[in-house]
Amino acid sequence: MESNSVGLVTPRTFTFGSVEEPMVLESGRTLGPVDIVYETYGEPNADRSNAILICHALSGDHHAAGHHDPHDRRSGWWDNMIGPGKGFDTNRYWVICSNIIGGCKGSTGPVSIHPATGEPYRLAFPVVTIGDMVEAQKRLLDHLQVRRLYSMAGGSMGGFQVLEWALRYPERVRSAICIASAARLSAQAIAFNTVGRSAITRDPEWHAGGYEGRGPEQGLATARMVGHITYLSEILLDAKFGRRLQSADRFCYNFTNEFAIESYLNYKGSAFTERFDANSYLYITKAMDYFDISRSYGPLKQAFARVAARCLFVSYSSDWLFPTSQTKEMVRAMLCNSKPVSFIEVDSPYGHDAFLVEEEKLTRIVSGFLEGVAR
Structure with a gap:
């Protein structure tokens, strides 16, 4: 295990609400009791003002760093960003990451047991929104006695949660890092x-x-194959696969997977089914579709007047799922309100997935920003 790894970590579960006193969702439906699975890295200071909340994307979860056991070959999904001396330096910050409601990694979702039936919720699970996910995270932070976050960060759908936090609970967020995200889905x-x-x-x-x-x-x-295409760039696909055939030097003239890109996508799709639930995929993508700052808070200039956090926006040059133009929309709204905001477009061939791949670049950006927040 690396010397700058957070090491072995153990997920914990926080439960709130009940059938009698449930969580009321944006749809008007209710949910209770609600389980939130989370992990923490580093240690809180005396007043817990060094807490940083990490928000995961569609296929992520609470396991953002470290390992669950000594033989665990896979580390957390953002392990290169969280740990001693890393972008989110656990020598200085207390980092928290929770699994969203609606997911399938322990927090209450369609695979959870419905208290009224004793069977999995399945489609009886109510549709949840990004706002509902944030509300559940707030309950967790209240439980952890975090009155105000030093910072929070997330990419893609994680960025949606960061934005929702900054708008819904501006007094609770000192700084916010929104990566490869937007004010709404196109x-x-x-x-x-x-x-x-x-x-x-x-x-x-x-x-x-x-x-x-x-x-x-x-x-x-x-579904995963289609989604995965949107996370990559044309430049990367051409460089990595091109029109290369997988295992022959001539066409087979049938419908088997002949091209290397076909085999790659099939592998990604099959691997995803080993770790994710289909109904959760439906619920989470629907929550992403519903997210729209203007619909909830008014035009962006008006909406961003609510923000009290110092914000950092990061986009990637080859990201066509959340292009830089969408990030600049939010930056302009912040500037129109004379809000403290930083913005950088990273030149990268890796497309939307760059924030998970080019962590060395992101480390320099994040570290500098967090230092600035302290000053």
């Missing part, structure tokens, strides 16, 4: 989510959400 992004959900719901093994066991594996794999 019609194009909603279209890709729609195709993914359609692949799942048209799989004969979906059974209207009532599947047992592995369920609609083919549909979920296809």
Whole structure:
């Protein structure tokens, strides 16, 4: 294990609400009791003012850094960013990451047991929003006695949560880092989510959400393949795969996977079905589709007047899912309100996934920003 790793970590569960006193969702429906699974890295200072909340993207979870056991080959999804001397330096900060509600990694979601039936919720689980996810995170921070976050950070859907926090609870956020994200999903992004959900719901093994066991594996794999294409750039795909054939020097003239890119996407799709639930994919992508700052808080200039946090926005030159133009929209809204804001577009060939791949660049950016917050 690396010397600058957070080492072995143990997930914990916080439960709030009940059938009698449930959490009221934005839809008007209720949920209770609610479990939130989370991990922490580093130590809190005396007044817990050094807390940083990490928000994960669609396929992420609470396990952002370290290992669950000594033989665990996979570290947390942002392990290169969280730890001693890293971007989120656990020698200085107390870092918290929780699994969103609606997910399938321990927090209450469609795979959880419905208290009224003793069976999994499945499609009886209410549709949740980014705002609902943030509300659940707030309950967790209240439990952890964090009155005000030193900072918070997230990429993609994690960025949605960062923005929602800064707008909904401005007094609770000292600084915010929004990476490869936007004020709303574009019609194009909603279209890709729609195709993914359609692949799942048209799989004969979906059974209207009532599947047992592995369920609609083919549909979920296809959804992941479609989604994964949006995370990469044309430059990267051409450089990594081009038109290279997988295992032959001539065409087979059939419908097997001949091109290297076909085999890669099939591998990514199949691997995803081993660790994710199809119904959760439906719920989370729907929450992403619903997110729209202007719909909830008014035009961006008006909405960002609420923000009290010092903000850092990071975009990537080859990200066509959340292009830089969408980030600049938010930066302009902050500047119009004379809010403290920093912005950088990172030149990268890695597309939307760059914030998970080029962590060395992001470390320099984040470290400098957090130092500035202290000053």
